[in-house]
Amino acid sequence: MKWRRTIITYLIISPLIYILIGYVFYPLFSTFVASVMHDGAFSLEKYRQFFDLKNFSNLKALFTSIYISVLSVIFSGIVGVLLAFLLSRYEFPGRKILSSLAVLPMALPPLVGVYAFVFLFSESGIIPRALKELFGLAAVPFKLRGIPGVLVVHTFTMYVYFYLMASTAFSALDPSLEEAAYNLGANRFTVWRKVILPMLTPALVAASLLVFMVSMASYTAPLIFGVERTLTMQIYISRTNGDLAMAATQSTLLSMVSISFLIFMRWYQSRRIYRSVSKGVVTQRTELKNPVVRYVAGITAIILVFILLLPILTLVLVSFSVDYAWTVQILPPKYTLANYAKLFSNPRTWEPIKNSLVMSGIATAANIIFGIAAAYAIVRMYFKGKNLMDILIMLPWALPGTVIGINLITAFNRPTLFTANNILVGTFWIMPLAYFVRHIPLVYRSTSAALMQLDPNIEEAALNLGATWGYTFRRVVLPLISPGIISGALLAFVQGIGEFVASILLYTPSSRPISVAIYEHMYRFEFGTASAYGVLQVLLIIIVLLVTGQFSEKASQSAI
Amino acid sequence: MTLSHVKLKNVTKYFKDVKAVDNVNLEIKKGELFTFLGPSGCGKTTILRMIAGFYYPTEGSIYFGDKDVTYLPANRRNAGMVFQSYALFPHLSVEENVAFGLKVRKVPQKEQKEMVKRALEMVKLAGYEKRRIDQLSGGQQQRVALARALVIKPTILLLDEPLSNLDAKLREETRWEIRKLQKELGITTIYVTHDQSEAMAMSDRIAVMEGGKIQQVGTPEEIYFKPANRFVASFIGKTNFFEAVIEDFSHDSALVRVGDEIIFWVDSTCRQDGYIPYRGDRVAISIRPEAMEIVDRPGKNVVKGRVRLAEFTGVTMEYEVEMRGITLHISTPGIGKEKKSPGDEILVHLPPRNMLIMRGDDNEMA
């Protein structure tokens, strides 16, 4: 009888370990093996090629990736922190709407977001053409392409990380500390340097690491803006050229960078000392009094709101345009509702939607089951190797989508134990598997956070009252953590619907997802149809963001 | 049918290499309110959780009556527990919380309603059936937890510091109510607390614990007047300790010397259980602050001292008195006697029956 608990523990964790080893570790390992084993023999040839100083295209890609990432950190850091500072410290007309829209860029799926910028700022984009027309110029005054294009898109989407983390830090900052410093005769500069900056440092470091990682993993922006010399692009190119060994080598190196960032980040966060924040402190916003300043601030706020909305508004506009009609005009000349009608009625355009819904649905269902079991095991059970399990669960979070794609290809282009002796590559199943793997950390995180909030005594109370473990789990634990599960699952679901990076490597004609369809329609200048798909994705994401916001609010209300 | 209702035999519990509970042997009688009392971290909760079935002992056995329940799963013990955090189900109403155990037992719907109603009346919460848990005050939540544990008619009731989240006034009220209910129902109850006055006021018997070990088991009176060792003496109420030497010991009284000059008598029955002092033994004398009196005239067992500090608390006068090298805390009634001031010479009477002779080699000073 004493062994009952041990048996239950192993019953739960062995399938988890099987899944983690089979679909996270083994694919990563396969890629590594593929990078050092060519034709059955050990060889570092591909690594030599990578670091070849004579033909340094690979090294150049690595440096370009790093260069883009560093600049992305700097630019999005400046924008995010500045915005957080203004919004949390000053009261001015338009502040409320600006702060509620500040996270809107998160609603843009990567591919769709980049295309919105193309519509707006590329050589044939709305704004350069409008300026040319307006001022009667011979050529467009500027155009967004190459690395600057990538940087603009990165800044627009990634400043949100800085904004969120800095906002939290600012709101935790005790104003009396600052006042005390001013009182002691410190000037503004000293106060920033000695009081505010040190308090902000943890948030800044965490956001920097995150943005660097996300930026290293970025694939869509370089693809669309034609920056071929980034590591992610090189992986894709190696793969399409059939040099899987090179793709594996590049992936392994990129994984190593990402994983060391993950480790560094965990170390940094565990080392970090949490300062006790004085209770009941409400951040006082300074009301801007000077009418001129108020006027300027108000107008700036309106402009910023407009900039935040612009990509989505553009997408919506283009989604109503007739395919092929928009050529040299500033704005699309002809509009129609047919694009949307076609999406749902034409089997050819409906199929990618159906595929994405089905594949993301399957993946999310698996994520839910895995996430609940894993969270329960890690939060509530005692077993050896828990730390290792935790690391394996978080690993896909650090791995770029491109790498996950390559990992699955190298692992499952032959029959394996984990696929019941089937070859997954080239089948429908590799796609849901990829989505599942990519979203393991997300659903796990939100579920385990909910579980950690739950007083363990509550479960024990149910047992004490005579309920079995199963009954307790169904009637007590599950209802109480369901807001966490649902919000994680919904996010995973919409991200699956928008997934592009791994999909482009793995899809087959029968499993073409929405993002790949958008890419193809754009390639054929069917801007209207492509944008209609995009608007659909954005809409789904916005709905989910609203719903999950609602959920977490409810959860905090019923918290005891 | 035995009289012992819960029995712990050689129970030891390790967490990794921390010994949380150390070889505990106990018998708890049917219908009594038995309290585990001790400082935080001494292993009280661990014992209670082993009785409830949330932990299994590393060694030893637990019996309910004659039945060995050591490894019986928690959900088959029929022991109602009230947790320190109450552990109410936040997604269920008051009524559904209380009905939980009945539903699990598949009690018919109608009967459930009736039993829930009675249980809520018992804890004075009639009319609160439909409330959400977060709409209740701390005291009300505590009572829901109690009703939820009692409604299943448990064979034993387990309470882990049930009052620690209530404010002082409510705490005193509630402890009477729990005691009254327990007596009415005649339910065997195991109570855990670190608050000695709570333990003294409520319990039939108390087990004083320290470092995972039981230091003494006894009625509140026994524990107060006949503490088994220095830890118990100092943990329960306040006491003065000083080193002394036995000058003489006979069947009715002992002559005790402190330092070179102070000599007084102690009733020879006033000694630690099982200890028979011999002439020349080094011992410790314990005397409670309120057991001494300030007197006007010298006499037997009257010692001279000098007041160092004096404090008026309302109910009592508290003095710190220096007597030839030893320091005593004395507590006298606040009304009546004239107030002494620091520097005053006073005479203190140490009544022979109010002292306790303890083994000198007992080094468990708190």
Ligand SMILES: Nc1ncnc2c1ncn2[C@@H]1O[C@H](COP(=O)(O)OP(=O)(O)O)[C@@H](O)[C@H]1O
């Ligand atoms: N689940 C646990 N894991 C490890 N150590 C524990 C656990 N529960 C209690 N302990 C340790 O056992 C000792 C006794 O704890 P506990 O029974 O909770 O004390 P009390 O209830 O008297 O305050 C403490 O040292 C505590 O740190």
Ligand SMILES: [Mg+2]
């Ligand atoms: Mg405790």
